Amino acid sequence: MSFHEKSAWVMGLIMVAGMAFYFRTVAAMSEGLDAVAPPVLPLVIVYVVVIVVLSIIGHILIAFSKPSEADGAMDERDKLVAARAGNIAGLVLGVGLISALGIYLFTYDGNQLFHAAFGVLMISQLAEYAARIVYYRAGV
Amino acid sequence: MAKRPPITNRVKELREAHGAMSQAALGEAIGVTRQTIIAIEQGRYSPSLESAFRISRVFGVGLEDVFGWAGD
Numbered sequence: 001m002s003f004h005e006k007s008a009w010v011m012g013l014i015m016v017a018g019m020a021f022y023f024r025t026v027a028a029m030s031e032g033l034d035a036v037a038p039p040v041l042p043l044v045i046v047y048v049v050v051i052v053v054l055s056i057i058g059h060i061l062i063a064f065s066k067p068s069e070a071d072g073a074m075d076e077r078d079k080l081v082a083a084r085a086g087n088i089a090g091l092v093l094g095v096g097l098i099s100a101l102g103i104y105l106f107t108y109d110g111n112q113l114f115h116a117a118f119g120v121l122m123i124s125q126l127a128e129y130a131a132r133i134v135y136y137r138a139g140v
Numbered sequence: 141m142a143k144r145p146p147i148t149n150r151v152k153e154l155r156e157a158h159g160a161m162s163q164a165a166l167g168e169a170i171g172v173t174r175q176t177i178i179a180i181e182q183g184r185y186s187p188s189l190e191s192a193f194r195i196s197r198v199f200g201v202g203l204e205d206v207f208g209w210a211g212d
Contacts, residue, residue, distance in 0.1 A: 002173055002175035002176075072173060076188050077172065077175075077176040077185050078173070139183070140184070140185055
């Protein structure tokens with residue numbers, strides 16, 4: 001398994017953990033309220049910091065597992081995989097954001113719109129890493 | 141989503157015929173990773189035209205001696 005495929009696995013798992021953390025926290029904050037809890041800056045900051053720290057730790061561990069491949073730049077296959085996965089992520093992001101905006105037009109719930117847009121960003125990233133893994137495994 | 145390319149190759153056979161050249165050595169010679177050579181040999185990836193030429197030049201044979209079209 002190449003460094004970039006391992007990286008996709010690590011980032012995918014981190015994104016799943018990050019999504020679970022964010023939406024469990026929002027759900028807990030919304031308990032007792034009649035609506036979705038408003039977005040709060042500290043939660044977003046904690047989410048971003050945790051994702052960055054975990055991704056650094058993850059990539060250090062990958063590098064230690066095979067130091068000879070750690071500094072390898074993307075070759076032509078890696079670039080093709082990244083481009084095709086990026087296309088899928090862009091599609092997911094576009095459809096997701098349009099859906100979130102469409103729902104807003106019916107609910108006028110700005111808090112829900114923020115969480116939905118933030119969630120779509122996470123899902124599109126997750127889709128990109130998942131697509132990379134599929135392309136690496138099944139062929140591109 | 142990930143359809144296998146209809147291109148066959150003799151990379152593994154030629155590599156073994158050239159003093160059992162390793163996948164890593166071939167990858168280094170043409171500027172790709174060992175994993176990409178593995179993917180080419182397993183038919184999961186068709187190299188760019190430039191890499192295909194580089195591979196054939198490493199083995200000192202023509203392009204069509206290395207790559208072919210499935211079914212031909």
